[in-house]
Amino acid sequence: MSDELIWRIAGGSGDGIDSTSQNFAKALMRSGLDVFTHRHYPSRIRGGHTYVEIRAADHEVQSRGDGYNFLLSLGDSFARNPQEDAYYGNEEVKPLSENLDDLREGGIIVYDEGLISEEDVEAIDLHERAEENDWHVFPMDLRSLAREHGREVMRNTAGVGVTAALLEMDLEHIEDLMSDAMGGDVLEANLEILHEAYETINEEYEFEHELRAPTGSHETEQALLSGSNAIAYGAIDAGCRFIAGYPMTPWTDVFTILAQNFPDMGGVSEQVEDEIAAAALALGASHAGAKAMSGSSGGGFALMSEPLGLAEMTETPLVLVESMRAGPSTGMPTKPEQGDLEFVLYTSQGDSSRVVFAPGNIEEAYEQTRLAFEIAWDYQIPSIIIYDQKLSGENKNVDVEFFDREPEPDLGATLTEDELAEAAHDASGKFKRFNYADAENNVAPRSLPGQKGGRYLATGNEHSPVGHISEDPDNRVAQMTRRIEKLDSIREDLDEEHESNQTYFGDETAEYGIITWGSSQGAVREAVERLNENGHSVKGIGVSDMMPFPETEVTEFLQSVDEAMVVEMNATAQFRGLIQKELGRFGEKMTSLLKYNGNPFEPAEIVEGYEVNLADEDREPTAQVRIEPAAGD
Amino acid sequence: MSAFNAIGEEREIDRDEFTPGVEPQPTWCPGCGDFGVLKSLKQALPEVGKTPEEVLTVTGIGCSGKLNSYLDTYGFHTIHGRSLPVARAAKLANTDLEVIAAGGDGDGYGIGGNHFIHTARENHDMTYIVFNNEIFGLTKGQTSPTSPKGHKSKTQPSGSAKTPLRPLSLSLTAGASYVARTAAVNPNQAKEIIAEAIEHDGFAHVDFLTQCPTWNKDARQYVPYIDIQESDDYDHDVTDRREAAEMMHETEDVLNEGTVLTGRYYVDEDRPSYQAEKSAVGELPDQPLAERYFDDDAEWERSYDLLERHT
């Protein structure tokens, strides 16, 4: 038995790869394994080569693996359309040829003979390469098999049947999931195909490979969730019932999940004319008394900078999510990068302040979305959740119990009419909302339009305690200081009232440290585990609070190590820059490991980066990453 | 807390309630048409039976945007061109509010043009008043989307080469269900139209001609206007889209020649508001969202109940 299976299904976008892999991942989860999925797809609706990788193991998995050990290559059906040759090319073999580099020694290849011709296979030297790498190749006409019992698109099911046979898996969970998802003739046909494929492989082929599906068990019920699901669900449990948006990959996932669920839970969702409007709507709804959010990806977030600043100035709570993809401009729409950190921290004119959380995994995405709402409404400040295409689209099993908690539809620092009756008013009966002298924690509790005794003017101009536009210097200083110092109050609150948002891992006494943020955390965690198993002594921290910055925690971490490597997916070491800006030192202690080719880190790359960078091994790292020396090196 | 939206007991409301008792005094120039809008609103609001606390005025940026600084309602003075998205969301979140958005011609027809088109198209239940002085006031007299062709300003010193925008035709085409034009020089008509617009169930667009004596001394806004409803020459059916469209074209043509026609151009009482449409498809809850947070009996679904599909 093997301790991990990394199954890659490759084909054309639009060939049903996504749903097939989602179901197979669930089946593996139901069989008691931990699973993690990684999706690789081009910015195209039909055709173009795509793959999904499922890593399944009998132990916790936080990341994609290094390479993979099972390829199910379906052939790209859209590449076959002669009319579209000019556009798509005629490249059925690509799902096979393009995936071979990462296949581990001893791995298995199943390819669809019905779509990938023998000539093509010869042309890519598959058999020679298989021999060199001890790959086990199983050609099978999945297409004809699917056609015989149903329709051609069902060849995915045939592929899953073949997989199950080769790995000696039970079909039970797969059958269950199929009956959940479909019925009638379609279900019948799929089941027939599944069994036929399973049996054909068992009967006609010798198995010489060692790879088998790992076995495991879960003590509690598990759910397979993506980062986008986690953010959407965090918002629901925080009491968010208003969302406005404009589609942009990968933010669209969160938007879609909430739009689909809100009608049943009395929420309101609006698809609007652009991202300026989207954020302005969320702000308007929040002003009127709803817990509201909006979001986008880099390009759309750029448009939101106006409403974001307005939220700060009027002290209106607002949650925005920013799902990063590779930039600048439209960049690589379907590829992850952590390149918008500085943009999100500093977007807006003036001395602006906002709260920024960067969750590092699915559980943190849920947790920090709840927190983002809580802080935004308690402190009347915009909260931003920054994550990326990787976290957005990856799926992982999570303990169902983790979500078993009460919703918090609390509007935070908002007065009731009774409280308003007691509050300070001016001579015309206007509520002195910004009466800073009365405010605790630098927060000026608000009233909602419609409430008795709460009239005031919210304005994006500097304003007096009742909201009149004011350029009085003393008032300006008092209001500005209070708004900025809210960040200190929030830092205190986060330190005292909440468990640390930072994630620590590895050997506490280690001399070397790895610092990372956001979705790179998973690969770093795994690399640190591996390094420690190999006799190194390393520890790591995944930082989630970007603003206000966790000064004490990061300072202590850096003080406790001789050297540290900062790992992030961008070219300009933005997070390392932030640490230096916030802490004003440690420049000579920190090196960077950067990756920005559109693919997330694999743990091995970090292991290698560590060895070259901190353990001073005399070799070059792979071409896919870049090492940035410490200041003064 | 009691339901805070249940305001407005039966009582007489007078216009003074909408006037701030203390500072600030308007900073508008003497003779500015904006005073006319302020005055007509202060008269119209008590007439339609609104208390100051039931009303949310949302404004953009410009001289016009200061409207709610001088009006005692709940107010949100937003950013340039963005009053409409803020306003329509406030109405979606709390359908009990009377939402009035206002701003200038640069604000609403220029930078906010996209929002204007889409708010009209969706027919949100709200009133939108555009202070049309055919100029950018606050930034000192640059050409605006409604400035006449040939208009000279510091930014278009040789005279504008652009044909002015036709705001009435535009909002009719986009889908507004109430379109009117009035002028600061006629306070009585202005008050009536504004009251009607507020009571209208749908997007009510009022193009309000306001004079800017500081930067646009030649503007037609001073010219005595003709009320098309009162004039025998202009008998058109305000509920007929085609007749309204023709009337608007004529109005917009003659305005360029110096004749000011005002009045109600289009009134469609049958088209349901966006709020009604959204509610009909089940995407707008019956209880205003805002109220629900204060309702101790409100049910809050939790994500835990959605996990089944992921297990």
Ligand SMILES: Cc1ncc(C[n+]2csc(CCOP(=O)(O)OP(=O)(O)O)c2C)c(N)n1
């Ligand atoms: C500011 C911004 N918002 C959103 C997007 C995402 N985006 C890219 S193409 C597109 C839709 C294009 O639609 P359409 O113009 O109808 O062209 P179609 O794809 O239908 O031919 C969107 C929303 C973007 N690139 N930039």
Ligand code: SF4
């Ligand atoms: S500049 Fe024009 S629009 Fe502005 S206040 Fe003066 S007169 Fe009115």
